[in-house]
Amino acid sequence: MNVLLIGGGGREHALAWALSASPLLTALHCAPGNPGIAEFATLAGFDVADHQAVIAYCRQNQITFVVVGPEAPLVAGLADDLSAAGIKVFGPSKAAAQLEGSKGFTKDLCREFNIPTAAYERFTEAGAAKDYVRRMGAPIVIKADGLAAGKGVVVAMTLDEALSAVDMMFDGGLGAAGASVVVEEFMIGEEASFFALCDGDHALALATAQDHKRVGDGDTGPNTGGMGAYSPAPVMTEAMVARTMAEIIRPTLEAMKAKGHPFKGVLFAGLMITAEGPKLIEYNCRFGDPECQVLMMRLKDDLLTLLLGSADRQLATMSARWYDDAALTVVMAANGYPGTPEKGTVIRGIDRARALDGVEVFHAGTAEKDGAIVASGGRVLAVTATGATVTEAQRKAYAAVDLIDWPGGFCRRDIGWQAVAREQAR
Ligand code: AMP
Ligand code: GLY
Numbered sequence: 001m002n003v004l005l006i007g008g009g010g011r012e013h014a015l016a017w018a019l020s021a022s023p024l025l026t027a028l029h030c031a032p033g034n035p036g037i038a039e040f041a042t043l044a045g046f047d048v049a050d051h052q053a054v055i056a057y058c059r060q061n062q063i064t065f066v067v068v069g070p071e072a073p074l075v076a077g078l079a080d081d082l083s084a085a086g087i088k089v090f091g092p093s094k095a096a097a098q099l100e101g102s103k104g105f106t107k108d109l110c111r112e113f114n115i116p117t118a119a120y121e122r123f124t125e126a127g128a129a130k131d132y133v134r135r136m137g138a139p140i141v142i143k144a145d146g147l148a149a150g151k152g153v154v155v156a157m158t159l160d161e162a163l164s165a166v167d168m169m170f171d172g173g174l175g176a177a178g179a180s181v182v183v184e185e186f187m188i189g190e191e192a193s194f195f196a197l198c199d200g201d202h203a204l205a206l207a208t209a210q211d212h213k214r215v216g217d218g219d220t221g222p223n224t225g226g227m228g229a230y231s232p233a234p235v236m237t238e239a240m241v242a243r244t245m246a247e248i249i250r251p252t253l254e255a256m257k258a259k260g261h262p263f264k265g266v267l268f269a270g271l272m273i274t275a276e277g278p279k280l281i282e283y284n285c286r287f288g289d290p291e292c293q294v295l296m297m298r299l300k301d302d303l304l305t306l307l308l309g310s311a312d313r314q315l316a317t318m319s320a321r322w323y324d325d326a327a328l329t330v331v332m333a334a335n336g337y338p339g340t341p342e343k344g345t346v347i348r349g350i351d352r353a354r355a356l357d358g359v360e361v362f363h364a365g366t367a368e369k370d371g372a373i374v375a376s377g378g379r380v381l382a383v384t385a386t387g388a389t390v391t392e393a394q395r396k397a398y399a400a401v402d403l404i405d406w407p408g409g410f411c412r413r414d415i416g417w418q419a420v421a422r423e424q425a426r
Helices: 010-019 051-060 071-075 078-083 104-111 126-136 157-169 238-258 291-298 303-311 350-354 390-401 417-425
Strands: 002-008 029-030 061-066 088-090 120-123 140-144 153-156 181-185 189-198 203-211 214-216 222-223 226-229 264-274 277-284 326-334 359-363 364-370 371-373 379-387
Touching: 002 010, 002 051, 002 120, 002 379, 010 029, 010 291, 010 303, 010 359, 010 379, 029 051, 029 120, 051 061, 051 078, 061 078, 061 303, 071 078, 071 359, 078 417, 088 303, 104 120, 104 181, 104 222, 104 238, 120 126, 126 140, 126 157, 140 157, 140 417, 153 157, 157 181, 157 222, 189 238, 203 238, 203 291, 214 379, 226 291, 226 390, 238 264, 264 303, 291 326, 291 359, 291 379, 326 390, 350 390, 379 390
Parallel strands: 002 029, 002 061, 061 088
Antiparallel strands: 120 181, 140 153, 140 181, 189 203, 189 264, 203 226, 214 222, 226 326, 264 277, 326 379, 359 379, 364 371
């Protein structure tokens, strides 16, 4: 079959890498893609936001299955438009993508269906939100309702911080995303990313991962899209996975069905593992980036078969198997990220790094210029390795990083520190 992959980040490079190994695949196309993806796919130049152009491209190229990587096209209804045109798609409808597109929608769903999450209230004006913040006290968490490119959450440790976050959002600091605000209880625990493949009726647990959101070593500095990840997350024991499926994922699928918006695609639950058990921080309606990179390195089964199982509502009889090895990815970002990243700097040594055993270098914000690879975005490469332990995967990933010659970029040096500390304590 001919498949079109939508997206052009490290997540999509990892998906393209896994899809290209499928016996079901005839040809892979990708829009917009990147130089790493170009090794596996024909890159298409149309505008992904123009759904009619996507449909026309599918018809011209006999594409029968579209895999959507990022959230924005899903929230904009690309899956609905493809389905209406008779083209099979991996990813939720616009209505189901509200699980990511609207924090308020998800919080209300949790309340109605008893899904464990932080206590909260929703506000549409600053006065009432501030009264509530003063009543609850700090630490407290302020969230813009809509998509805000990872910048919509302020974890306020003091009352002043909380009050100014409320003002910032209602003063339009995050644009339309901040017109409605959720204020919620600060939860204490360890975070984990959990992924479940869904077909509307059934959910298949995939693997777990841990992300590193802050830009600096020791989890310091501003939030980013993710500076590195590893899988599996040790906090997600078999028992914790079972509880997450029973208390959070399956009730969410039932709730979405009851609302008339069955969820198909991958449900990415950001979890806080608290003393009382797993609680939902937020949902995303797509794979994580860079979590996807480590998941794909550990997946034993055919990715395309699994994604088709989601689209065709056949997950009830399917399973996903994983290598026992850990995987760890280090994101290399352009100097200036997460502010204004420097563009156009030349990157050398990628081939040397990926020649190491058990190492893959996934491209994100790269471009090709005069035969060289240059930086073209914030997060630029995801250097990924497997190993018998997280410690071993970490050692290999940094050995690969050190073969990359790129003065214009930087990375964290401590990805996986929590798991490595756990392994050393054993
Ligand atoms: P989000 O963009 O919703 O993933 O939030 C960004 C980060 O803020 C999360 O990864 C958590 O570290 C933190 N966070 C969000 N909500 C809460 C909460 N209710 N309690 C504690 N930390 C939170
Ligand atoms: N790494 C977090 C995300 O993809 O949202």
